[in-house]
Amino acid sequence: EPEVTQTPSHQVTQMGQEVILRCVPISNHLYFYWYRQILGQKVEFLVSFYNNEISEKSEIFDDQFSVERPDGSNFTLKIRSTKLEDSAMYFCASTLGGGIRDTQYFGPGTRLTVL
Amino acid sequence: AQRVTQPEKLLSVFKGAPVELKCNYSYSGSPELFWYVQYSRQRLQLLLRHISRESIKGFTADLNKGETSFHLKKPFAQEEDSAMYYCALSQGSGTYKYIFGTGTRLKVLA
Numbered sequence: 001e002p003e004v005t006q007t008p009s010h011q012v013t014q015m016g017q018e019v020i021l022r023c024v025p026i027s028n029h030l031y032f033y034w035y036r037q038i039l040g041q042k043v044e045f046l047v048s049f050y051n052n053e054i055s056e057k058s059e060i061f062d063d064q065f066s067v068e069r070p071d072g073s074n075f076t077l078k079i080r081s082t083k084l085e086d087s088a089m090y091f092c093a094s095t096l097g098g099g100i101r102d103t104q105y106f107g108p109g110t111r112l113t114v115l
Numbered sequence: 116a117q118r119v120t121q122p123e124k125l126l127s128v129f130k131g132a133p134v135e136l137k138c139n140y141s142y143s144g145s146p147e148l149f150w151y152v153q154y155s156r157q158r159l160q161l162l163l164r165h166i167s168r169e170s171i172k173g174f175t176a177d178l179n180k181g182e183t184s185f186h187l188k189k190p191f192a193q194e195e196d197s198a199m200y201y202c203a204l205s206q207g208s209g210t211y212k213y214i215f216g217t218g219t220r221l222k223v224l225a
Contacts, residue, residue: 004158033212042217043159043201048210056210091159095211101147101166104213106159 002026004107006092012113016081021110023075023092032075033093033104034067036060043091049075050098082114117142119204121216128192129224136187136219138176138202147205148178148185149213154198162187162200172196192223 005024013019025032034046047057049067057065066078075094079086089109095102118141128134140146150162163171165178165185176187185202202216 031210035213035215043203043213043215045212045214048212050210056212093213098211101164102211103149103161103164105161106151108158 004092004094004105006090006107006110008110009108010111010113012115013082015084015114019079019082019112021077021079021090021092021112023077023107024073025075025092025094026096026105027073029094029096029105031055031095031098031102032067032069033095034077035091035093035106036088037091037109038085038088046077046090079112082112084114087112087114117146117204117206117214119202119214119216121200121202121219123219124217125220125222127222127224130194131191134187134189134192134196134221134223136200136202136221138185138187138216140183140185140202140204142183142204142206144206147211148176149203149205150174150176150185150187151201151203151215152198153201153218159201192221194223194225197221197223 007022032049035043037043047061048055064080068076091109092107093104120139148165151159152162174189201218203213205211
Protein backbone atom coordinates (compact mmCIF):
# COMPACT_ATOMS: atom_id res chain seq x y z
CA GLU A 1 0.00 0.00 0.00
CA PRO A 2 1.43 3.42 -0.91
CA GLU A 3 2.57 5.56 2.00
CA VAL A 4 3.63 9.12 2.66
CA THR A 5 7.33 9.29 3.43
CA GLN A 6 9.28 11.98 5.26
CA THR A 7 12.97 12.74 5.60
CA PRO A 8 14.89 13.07 7.77
CA SER A 9 13.33 11.23 10.68
CA HIS A 10 15.22 13.46 13.11
CA GLN A 11 16.84 16.83 12.50
CA VAL A 12 18.94 18.68 15.03
CA THR A 13 19.79 22.29 14.29
CA GLN A 14 21.09 25.41 15.96
CA MET A 15 18.78 28.31 16.65
CA GLY A 16 18.76 30.72 13.73
CA GLN A 17 19.62 28.10 11.14
CA GLU A 18 17.44 27.21 8.19
CA VAL A 19 15.94 23.74 7.93
CA ILE A 20 14.08 22.00 5.14
CA LEU A 21 11.81 19.11 5.95
CA ARG A 22 10.95 16.84 3.07
CA CYS A 23 7.87 14.84 2.29
CA VAL A 24 6.91 12.57 -0.57
CA PRO A 25 3.13 12.36 -0.71
CA ILE A 26 1.25 9.44 -2.20
CA SER A 27 1.80 9.69 -5.92
CA ASN A 28 -1.71 10.45 -7.21
CA HIS A 29 -2.69 12.71 -4.34
CA LEU A 30 -3.39 16.35 -5.02
CA TYR A 31 -3.79 18.02 -1.63
CA PHE A 32 -0.95 18.35 0.83
CA TYR A 33 -0.73 19.41 4.44
CA TRP A 34 1.80 20.09 7.16
CA TYR A 35 0.99 19.66 10.84
CA ARG A 36 3.17 19.92 13.89
CA GLN A 37 3.03 18.48 17.38
CA ILE A 38 4.98 20.08 20.18
CA LEU A 39 5.84 17.50 22.82
CA GLY A 40 2.87 16.86 25.05
CA GLN A 41 0.53 19.01 23.00
CA LYS A 42 -2.01 18.39 20.28
CA VAL A 43 -1.34 17.98 16.58
CA GLU A 44 -1.82 21.43 15.01
CA PHE A 45 -2.52 22.40 11.43
CA LEU A 46 0.13 24.54 9.78
CA VAL A 47 -0.66 24.81 6.08
CA SER A 48 -2.51 23.23 3.18
CA PHE A 49 -1.33 23.26 -0.41
CA TYR A 50 -3.07 22.56 -3.68
CA ASN A 51 -2.29 23.30 -7.31
CA ASN A 52 1.06 24.82 -6.36
CA GLU A 53 -0.50 27.32 -4.03
CA ILE A 54 -1.11 27.66 -0.33
CA SER A 55 -4.84 27.20 0.17
CA GLU A 56 -4.91 27.87 3.88
CA LYS A 57 -2.42 28.60 6.63
CA SER A 58 -2.67 28.89 10.36
CA GLU A 59 -1.48 31.67 12.64
CA ILE A 60 1.56 29.54 13.42
CA PHE A 61 2.63 29.65 9.77
CA ASP A 62 4.32 33.04 9.80
CA ASP A 63 6.89 34.54 7.46
CA GLN A 64 9.56 32.19 8.75
CA PHE A 65 7.77 29.27 7.15
CA SER A 66 7.38 28.42 3.51
CA VAL A 67 6.26 25.41 1.50
CA GLU A 68 7.14 24.28 -1.95
CA ARG A 69 6.52 21.48 -4.37
CA PRO A 70 9.79 21.71 -6.29
CA ASP A 71 9.09 18.74 -8.54
CA GLY A 72 6.34 16.23 -9.15
CA SER A 73 7.00 14.23 -6.04
CA ASN A 74 8.45 16.24 -3.16
CA PHE A 75 6.65 18.63 -0.83
CA THR A 76 8.90 20.64 1.45
CA LEU A 77 8.53 22.77 4.54
CA LYS A 78 11.24 25.36 5.10
CA ILE A 79 11.85 27.22 8.32
CA ARG A 80 14.17 30.13 7.56
CA SER A 81 15.50 30.99 10.99
CA THR A 82 14.64 28.38 13.55
CA LYS A 83 13.64 29.24 17.08
CA LEU A 84 13.70 27.08 20.18
CA GLU A 85 9.92 26.92 20.11
CA ASP A 86 9.99 25.34 16.65
CA SER A 87 11.14 22.11 18.26
CA ALA A 88 8.35 19.67 17.49
CA MET A 89 7.30 16.69 15.46
CA TYR A 90 6.30 17.75 11.96
CA PHE A 91 3.85 15.60 10.02
CA CYS A 92 3.11 15.74 6.34
CA ALA A 93 -0.24 14.48 5.04
CA SER A 94 -1.85 14.08 1.65
CA THR A 95 -5.28 13.37 0.25
CA LEU A 96 -6.52 12.35 -3.15
CA GLY A 97 -9.31 14.92 -3.23
CA GLY A 98 -10.06 18.02 -1.28
CA GLY A 99 -13.45 17.12 0.07
CA ILE A 100 -14.56 16.70 3.64
CA ARG A 101 -14.72 12.95 3.25
CA ASP A 102 -11.23 12.52 1.87
CA THR A 103 -9.02 10.72 4.31
CA GLN A 104 -5.69 12.32 5.09
CA TYR A 105 -2.76 9.93 5.00
CA PHE A 106 0.07 10.89 7.31
CA GLY A 107 3.79 10.44 7.07
CA PRO A 108 5.84 9.10 9.98
CA GLY A 109 6.97 12.58 10.97
CA THR A 110 10.24 14.46 11.34
CA ARG A 111 11.37 15.28 14.82
CA LEU A 112 12.98 18.73 14.78
CA THR A 113 15.17 19.69 17.70
CA VAL A 114 16.37 23.29 17.87
CA LEU A 115 19.26 23.90 20.25
CA ALA B 116 -14.40 28.26 17.83
CA GLN B 117 -13.77 24.81 16.49
CA ARG B 118 -12.44 22.47 19.12
CA VAL B 119 -12.00 18.81 19.85
CA THR B 120 -11.76 17.72 23.45
CA GLN B 121 -10.43 14.41 24.70
CA PRO B 122 -10.71 14.66 28.47
CA GLU B 123 -8.55 11.67 29.37
CA LYS B 124 -4.81 11.75 28.78
CA LEU B 125 -4.42 8.16 29.92
CA LEU B 126 -6.86 5.32 30.13
CA SER B 127 -5.82 1.99 31.61
CA VAL B 128 -8.03 -1.06 31.34
CA PHE B 129 -7.55 -4.77 31.79
CA LYS B 130 -7.59 -7.13 28.85
CA GLY B 131 -11.13 -8.18 28.07
CA ALA B 132 -12.68 -5.12 29.71
CA PRO B 133 -14.79 -2.64 27.75
CA VAL B 134 -13.16 0.52 26.52
CA GLU B 135 -14.62 3.95 25.88
CA LEU B 136 -12.44 6.81 24.72
CA LYS B 137 -14.29 10.09 24.95
CA CYS B 138 -14.34 12.80 22.31
CA ASN B 139 -16.43 15.94 22.31
CA TYR B 140 -16.37 18.58 19.64
CA SER B 141 -17.40 22.14 19.14
CA TYR B 142 -18.32 23.13 15.61
CA SER B 143 -21.22 25.05 14.22
CA GLY B 144 -21.46 23.31 10.86
CA SER B 145 -21.58 19.69 9.77
CA PRO B 146 -18.19 18.20 10.50
CA GLU B 147 -16.70 14.91 9.57
CA LEU B 148 -15.29 13.11 12.59
CA PHE B 149 -12.39 10.69 12.57
CA TRP B 150 -10.47 8.53 14.98
CA TYR B 151 -6.78 8.09 14.27
CA VAL B 152 -4.51 5.66 16.09
CA GLN B 153 -0.77 5.86 16.59
CA TYR B 154 0.94 2.66 17.69
CA SER B 155 4.36 2.91 19.26
CA ARG B 156 6.86 4.47 16.83
CA GLN B 157 4.40 4.33 13.97
CA ARG B 158 2.54 6.95 11.98
CA LEU B 159 -0.96 8.24 12.54
CA GLN B 160 -3.37 5.82 10.91
CA LEU B 161 -7.04 6.21 10.25
CA LEU B 162 -9.03 3.92 12.51
CA LEU B 163 -12.52 4.91 11.53
CA ARG B 164 -14.72 7.78 10.43
CA HIS B 165 -18.29 8.52 11.29
CA ILE B 166 -19.56 8.62 7.73
CA SER B 167 -18.61 5.01 7.07
CA ARG B 168 -20.35 3.68 10.17
CA GLU B 169 -18.14 0.60 10.18
CA SER B 170 -16.34 -1.38 12.83
CA ILE B 171 -12.56 -1.60 12.59
CA LYS B 172 -10.60 -3.96 14.86
CA GLY B 173 -13.74 -4.23 16.98
CA PHE B 174 -13.95 -0.46 17.54
CA THR B 175 -17.06 1.56 16.81
CA ALA B 176 -17.93 5.20 17.20
CA ASP B 177 -21.28 6.90 16.91
CA LEU B 178 -21.73 10.55 16.20
CA ASN B 179 -24.14 12.10 18.68
CA LYS B 180 -24.96 15.55 17.37
CA GLY B 181 -27.11 16.40 20.38
CA GLU B 182 -24.24 15.79 22.77
CA THR B 183 -21.59 16.78 20.17
CA SER B 184 -19.72 13.61 20.94
CA PHE B 185 -17.96 10.90 18.98
CA HIS B 186 -16.84 8.42 21.61
CA LEU B 187 -14.79 5.39 20.58
CA LYS B 188 -15.85 2.07 22.03
CA LYS B 189 -14.74 -1.52 22.07
CA PRO B 190 -16.48 -4.21 24.09
CA PHE B 191 -13.40 -6.30 24.87
CA ALA B 192 -9.97 -4.65 24.93
CA GLN B 193 -6.92 -6.51 23.65
CA GLU B 194 -3.29 -5.88 24.58
CA GLU B 195 -2.53 -4.91 21.00
CA ASP B 196 -5.00 -2.03 21.31
CA SER B 197 -2.49 -0.19 23.48
CA ALA B 198 -1.71 2.99 21.55
CA MET B 199 -2.36 6.72 21.34
CA TYR B 200 -5.81 7.58 20.02
CA TYR B 201 -6.65 10.94 18.48
CA CYS B 202 -10.07 12.26 17.66
CA ALA B 203 -10.11 14.69 14.74
CA LEU B 204 -12.64 16.93 13.08
CA SER B 205 -12.64 18.01 9.47
CA GLN B 206 -14.54 21.18 8.94
CA GLY B 207 -17.20 21.30 6.27
CA SER B 208 -15.64 24.01 4.15
CA GLY B 209 -12.37 25.46 3.05
CA THR B 210 -9.46 23.11 2.91
CA TYR B 211 -10.89 20.45 5.19
CA LYS B 212 -7.93 20.69 7.53
CA TYR B 213 -8.06 18.49 10.58
CA ILE B 214 -8.52 19.80 14.08
CA PHE B 215 -7.18 17.29 16.55
CA GLY B 216 -7.84 16.55 20.16
CA THR B 217 -4.94 16.16 22.56
CA GLY B 218 -5.12 12.40 22.38
CA THR B 219 -5.72 9.61 24.86
CA ARG B 220 -3.14 6.97 25.60
CA LEU B 221 -4.81 3.61 26.03
CA LYS B 222 -2.96 0.99 28.03
CA VAL B 223 -4.42 -2.47 28.06
CA LEU B 224 -3.09 -4.47 30.96
CA ALA B 225 -2.67 -8.22 30.89
